[in-house]
Amino acid sequence: MKTKHTLPWEDTPAKSERIVSAITRIASVLRSGAWQFATTEGLNPTQVDILEALRSRRAGVRLSWIAQHLGVTAASASDSITSLTAKGLIEKGRDSEDGRAVALRLTRSGQDLAARISNSVSFAHEAASDLPQSTQDALFESLLVLIGKLQQSDRFPEIRACVTCKHFAVNRHPDSETPHHCMLVDAPLSVSSLRLDCPEHDQAQTTVAVQNWRELEGV
Ligand code: SF4
Structure with a gap:
């Protein structure tokens, strides 16, 4: 059979x-x-x-x-x-x-x-750091965007991330490898250098944070 x-x-x-x-x-x-x-x-x-x-x-x-x-x-x-x-x-x-x-x-x-x-x-830090740099960048950006989606649906606790910080200027330098800006330290930021948990974070207004997430998604 x-x-x-x-x-x-x-x-x-x-x-x-x-x-x-x-x-x-x-x-x-x-x-x-x-x-x-x-x-x-x-x-x-x-x-x-x-x-x-x-x-x-x-x-x-x-x-x-x-x-x-x-x-x-x-x-x-x-x-x-x-x-x-x-x-x-x-x-x-x-x-x-x-x-x-x-x-x-x-x-x-x-x-x-x-x-x-x-x-x-x-062991997990080592596994992640063994990935090619471009894979690390793409993975980090994708996870960040996913966190943004969950935050906008109120299914993720508040995080002290650049994207929700009042010092964050999204796409301040368009067409650059460091398109964003931290106004607190006056420094441009690449997507891969955005922080998820910054001690200097200061919560932005909800409408600004939502707009930042949307810009990061490319919406
Ligand atoms: S203060 Fe921290 S969280 Fe805020 S934009 Fe600067 S680096 Fe990001």
Whole structure:
């Protein structure tokens, strides 16, 4: 009896479905790499995310900022922060912009641990940096545009990216390899040098951010 072969291309999911599937698989591998390391340190996923978010914000941030950045409730962020403070990984100080508010920062131990969490996914950094430069540029731009799409449909938490920053001037230098501009440091920016998480980010008005995303998409 003849074996009936399936025709794989007939069952192939739509490209959009395969894109999401690829991103999901990569995300879960990265997550499990970071969490494996973190669980040996007695941390849960939200605590890991908080340490990573605070790593580049040495001036400190407020609890409400952390909750919004991670897309979790203030109560959940507060529980995790209480635990991280008890472990000596986070300390509370005065907010530099409002002396009555509390700013959360990593302690020296917290900085060391956050650096080691990041190193636990260095295998992925190496894989990405092995890609040809043109592939890295195209991949970064595509992911950025996809994040923009998700943000515009309110399915992605706010990010401190150039595109949503009031200092960002989209297409200030058209027909150039560095078409955009950061007005804060007065420097032209290529697409591949746009930041996803900048400590100097200052939120632009929603209409401006939406227009920036659309220009980046080429709409
Ligand atoms: S301040 Fe930071 S986020 Fe804003 S445009 Fe400049 S580099 Fe980008």
